[in-house]
Amino acid sequence: MRLLYFNSSKRLASTDFSGKTVPPYAILSHTWDGDEFLFEDLVNDTGKTKAGYEKIQFCGEQAARDNLQYFWVDTCCIDKWNICELSNAINSMFLWYRNAAKCYVYLSDVSIPVTEAPRGWTLRKRITSVTVRVPRHQSTWEASFRKSRWFTRGWTLQELIAPASVEFFSLERRRLGDKETLEQQIHEITRIPVEALRGGPLEDFSVQDRRAWMVGRQTTQEEDLAYSLIGIFSVSMDFRYGEGKERALSRLQEEMEKGTPYTILNYSATVNTTPFIVPFDRNTRFVGRESQLAELEGKLFVGALPTKVAITGPGGIGKTQLVLELTYRIRERFKNCSVFWIPASNIESLHQAYAYIAQRLNIPGWDDEKADVKELVQLYLSKESVGQWLLVFDITDDAILETTGLSQAVSLIKYLPVSNQGAIVFTTTDRKTAVALALQNIVELPEMEQDIAQRMLEMCLISPTNEPEVADLLLKELAYLPLAIVQAAAYININKITLRKYLLLLAEQKEEVVDHISKESENVIASTWLISFEQMRRQDTLAAHDLLFMACVDPTDIPLALLPMTSPCEKGIDAIGTLDAYSFVTKRTAQSALDIHRLVHLSTRNWLKKQESLSEWNQVAITRLLEVFPDDNHGNRSKWRRLLPHAKFALSFGLPGQENEARMNLACKHAVALFSDGRFRRWKEAEDLVIQVMETRKRVLGAEHPSTLTSMANLASIFWNQGRWKEAEDLDMQVVKTSKRVLGAEHPSTLISIANLASTYRNQGRWKEAKDLEVQVMETRKRVLGAEHPSTLISMANLALIYQNQGCWKEAKELQAINLEIFSRVLGKEHPSTLTSMANLALIYRNQGYWKEAEELEATELEICSRVLGKEHPSTLTGMNNLAFTWKGRGRDADALELMKQCAEARARVLGANHPYTLSSYTALLEWQKEELEISA
Known part of the structure; x- marks a missing residue:
């Protein structure tokens, strides 16, 4: 709370x-x-x-x-x-x-x-x-x-x-x-x-x-009429915005009948004792595929070995719907079997799904911002004590994947749990991927049989057809593809036309689709899409615009809050309701988000290309993403993590010469978010993005434009955090020199660049050069900004750090004590700058032999950092390192050794084995272990 x-x-x-x-x-x-x-x-x-x-x-x-x-x-x-x-x-x-x-x-x-x-x-x-x-x-x-x-x-x-x-x-x-x-x-x-x-x-x-x-009583969201009664009836339940009021009330009744106990949940707790983490509701119109379902159920949870099965077949044939039905049947058959669904459209969606599972299961370490959640989930589910589970990977095979084919399979295999009580099901259109993941344990999904296709069409149609011959002909034209049948039926229902009329529409579109739209996707899906889309453009412009927008972001997990136009149009038709009615989107009811089938997404993009409007709509997506994409403040992690795949998708398309300020600003935000996300293995991706932005700004805006200088400073920060001091120094010096000439010596941006250069000198042990720069910055900030401005206080703290490294303890102690008092009063005791001041003052006490005072400050700082920033945040790890040294100085050798061991391992995991801070911790650890052996001998 x-x-x-x-x-x-x-x-x-x-x-x-x-x-x-x-x-x-x-x-x-x-x-x-x-x-x-x-x-x-x-x-x-x-x-x-x-x-x-x-x-x-x-x-x-x-x-x-x-x-x-x-x-x-x-x-x-x-x-x-x-x-x-x-x-x-x-x-x-x-x-x-x-x-x-x-x-x-x-x-x-x-x-x-x-x-x-x-x-x-x-x-x-x-x-x-x-x-x-x-x-x-x-x-x-x-x-x-x-x-x-x-x-x-x-x-x-x-x-x-x-x-x-x-x-x-x-x-x-x-x-x-x-x-x-x-x-x-x-x-x-x-x-x-x-x-x-x-x-x-x-x-x-x-x-x-x-x-x-x-x-x-009324609620803004109709489902809230049920959710707001949870406490009144002392139950717990999953929320699924988009499921509708009646379904929400029905589920509330089900929970009341179960008598589910009402307790305060931890963030990661699930509402049922057995987790069922599947983002989609059951498809009530699912028919057929009984032989494949029987085959799948026969392969799962038999014998003592873990099972891996791959379902393969062409796009639109119904792989996802088949495995969705399977999950609900497994839930009914095995009451204590946990079920987890992972959409694997790209590496980011893979990570997000693992992170969500780790949080829902309350796996120890899920909230450590630097932890590899994929590894946490893998290790957790590999424990036999966890019990029975089914893991579904719904793989999107498309050119937009970061890694495709066999390499995509390899990246998945790395994080697959192994348990005698577990089973894993994959869906993929690529047989090579299927073989790599499941060897020969593959279920090929054949074309839907005619009688099953007829049943499916009948279930989807509101009014029964009395033209069986026409229905047979239509199904043949639709290639018996479930997605095509569903879209055709949706159009027929909405527009109240006959099957014969739809056949004529299909024939009219076929030639145009082949010639202009569908070079990569199945012609029949593109045809049914185009018929529905053209009608939607006439009847609900807002829904059509939303679809065109979604074609320019990642097709998986599109938050409703990302859509630029979600209010009802003039006719009172809800845009999302229209898209759902035409079967263009699938609601992720538990996440207030939408998915678009790969072929619908691709058909929409191809239509935009034909209209020569793809660049225009891609720019709309970039502009909207820039509006909602947060800065790298630690508290914005949940938001930027869900938006990262969409920003990456939008930025990945564009022609040379199309670089504009919005695109560059989004790329910069994207890079900074990657860098700040805590997954330092993605520094290279962030570095590449920043370099791209920097070079583009140099070319478009000029080498001395403030935005170009900001990009250079960002790149220097990435180098700095990786311990690449020389590269950081070279960039910092360029920024300082240019900023002084262009912006002026006392401009805030100039002072920041000077402070950055000073920190680079400081980390290289060049104390005299660092001191001269920090004094210059501090005095200027005092005069321009005021003595208690946060920037002035930061300069004061940096100068104190230089003093203490030079052995000037009295001056350092006075500066840090003043700094800590002002930071605590102005920013609060839990502000990161306050914690840094606390750590620095403790370091001065330690170096002067005031062990007790140092320990008190460091213990307080470590507790706050762990709680506010996370247990493996770099600042938390620095606090662990410092406290270990203090314990060592106080004679608490065993405690110091154990804490330094934890710190070294975490730094290796977070920063990398060759990072200077990691090497420093391991050096201290080895020395202390050597001392222990010598004492024992």
């Missing part, structure tokens, strides 16, 4: 209490408006001018009046790009409200003029044998109170019932009363029994009664 607080400098901050004792806190209940303060604003320290920030301030200030340091607000305390965290929050919401010390209801539509504000209590009024106080002038606001939108929203039902203390406030932050004093009014407005409002056990009220409390 993430809680907010205002630090000593009145700066909004947050702390994650997952896995720890949660302190007393206040919680806000309100209705959402269009300008809310969001999670991205919190992590990026932006959004203070938003209207919604007023509610954050109100909640924090009111909590302080009630002697509560921490508070929770739903708009900014949940990372909605993190699917596991969002699922946990939805399932835990009722308990979070119930456990709150105070719940403040902010009624933005209830206003009290200052002259009519409640000033006290003047009389007592007896209601249902309960004595309550009625404020003066209550009649002036009670009418608007009774009509407040808050009483009509779905989620506010549990926010009213769950907390023991609920206080109501007007738009002006004036207290109107609480759940006790306004009990009768609330009862009359909501028809909720007084006993329930007073906290009586919900089990005392029938299911029918509790359902009645939701009558008349």
Whole structure:
């Protein structure tokens, strides 16, 4: 659970209490408006001018009046790009409200003029044998109170019932009363029994009664009408936005009948005891393929050896739908079998799927930002104690893959778990890949039989056909391909035409498709696509535009939040609903995202090429991605990880001379995200991107343009973090020289470049040169920015570091102590710069022999770094290294040896075996081990 607080400098901050004792806190209940303060604003320290920030301030200030340091607000305390965290929050919401010390209801539509504000209590009024106080002038606001939108929203039902203390406030932050004093009014407005409002056990009220409390309430997402009742009925369930209200309510009923216990979930916990991580709902129209299903089920979980099976066949033949049906049958047949689905369209989607599984399973180390989650999942599922599991790799074979064919198979094999209780199923169009993955254990998917195809068509059609001969002819033209049948039936249903009419349309499109569109994809899929798309362009322009946009990003896991146009069009037709109706997209209901079949995606791109509009729409995608792609702030990881595949796809297409500022800026953001993501094995990819951006900016903008200099500085930082000091120095010197001439010696960017050069000198042990530069930067920043500006403090900290390396302990200690005090006061105790100051001051104490003082600071710094940044963040590892040296100095040799061993292994894993920091840790470890052996001898 993430809680907010205002630090000593009145700066909004947050702390994650997952896995720890949660302190007393206040919680806000309100209705959402269009300008809310969001999670991205919190992590990026932006959004203070938003209207919604007023509610954050109100909640924090009111909590302080009630002697509560921490508070929770739903708009900014949940990372909605993190699917596991969002699922946990939805399932835990009722308990979070119930456990709150105070719940403040902010009624933005209830206003009290200052002259009519409640000033006290003047009389007592007896209601249902309960004595309550009625404020003066209550009649002036009670009418608007009774009509407040808050009483009509779905989620506010549990926010009213769950907390023991609920206080109501007007738009002006004036207290109107609480759940006790306004009990009768609330009862009359909501028809909720007084006993329930007073906290009586919900089990005392029938299911029918509790359902009645939701009558008349509304939610923005229709599924929330079910999800907001989770706590009311004491159950847990997966959320699947896009499944529709009826299906969500049906699943809620299923969970109620199971009697699933309601508990606070860890971020990684699953709602069922047996995980079923499949992003798609069961296809209720699936027919046929019984022989292949029987063959597959016969190969799985037989004997004592693990099973690997590959399903192969041409695109559109139904491989994914076959294995999807298989997963649901396995779930029914083996109640304790865990099922995991991994879309393997590219290396990034592969990583994201593994990361999601690691988080949902709560595998130790999943939250270490530098850990290889693919390896974690592999090792975890290889344990026999984990039990029975099925792993599905749905492989997309296309030219857009980073590695294709056999090399793609090799990259998968590296991370496949091995267990006698496990089974792995692959889908692929490439037989060589199938053989590499499953040897001879291959199920070839043949063309669908005519009678099965007829059944499928009948199931997909709303109105039964009375033209069997025409149906046979149509199915033959559609090559009995399931995808083509589904798309054809969708068009027939929407437009209410006959099969004969559709056959004529198919014939009209066939020649055009062969000549212009389908050179790489199956002609029949391109034909059915084109018929539907042309009609969609006429009937729902917004849906057509969304499809064209999605053709320019990765076809897998497209977040709805990425789409630039998701509101209903003039005719009131929902764009996503139209795309779904035409069978152009598949909803990932658990992730609020969409998938597009490879052939639909390719057909759409080919149409754009024919129209000579691919570059234009690719630019639309790049512009939109640039709008939503976050900076490299640590708190934005969930968001950039889901957007990385889409940014890479959009950037991978373009012609020479098409480089514009938007493309270059997105490439730069993409590179920085790769570098900051914690997977340092991807530094080379980040380096290549930055070099590409730098060279393009040199050519387009000029070698001395500020943006070009920024690219050069970014590349120098990548070199610096890899220990490539000479390359970093050369670039830094170029940037400093040019910045001084172009921007001026005191420009902030110039000062940053000088500081970067100083840090490069410092890491090479060139203390005199580093000192001269740092003094210059610090004095200039003091004069230009002020003595307590963060940039000035950073310069002060860097100068102190140089002093201590020169043995000037007194000067270093004074600077670091001042620095730490100001950072703690201005930025907060958990800010990365504060932690750096803490570590630096501890280092000075250690070098002067003040072991106790050093240990206290280092232990505090290490605990905060582990919690805030992650257990394998480079700063955390530096803290481990430092504390190990301090323990060694205090005579705690065994503890020091073990901690340094952990540090060295983690650095090798994170930074690489040849990184200077890794080598330094291993050198110390070997020396200490040698000492231990000598003592033992």
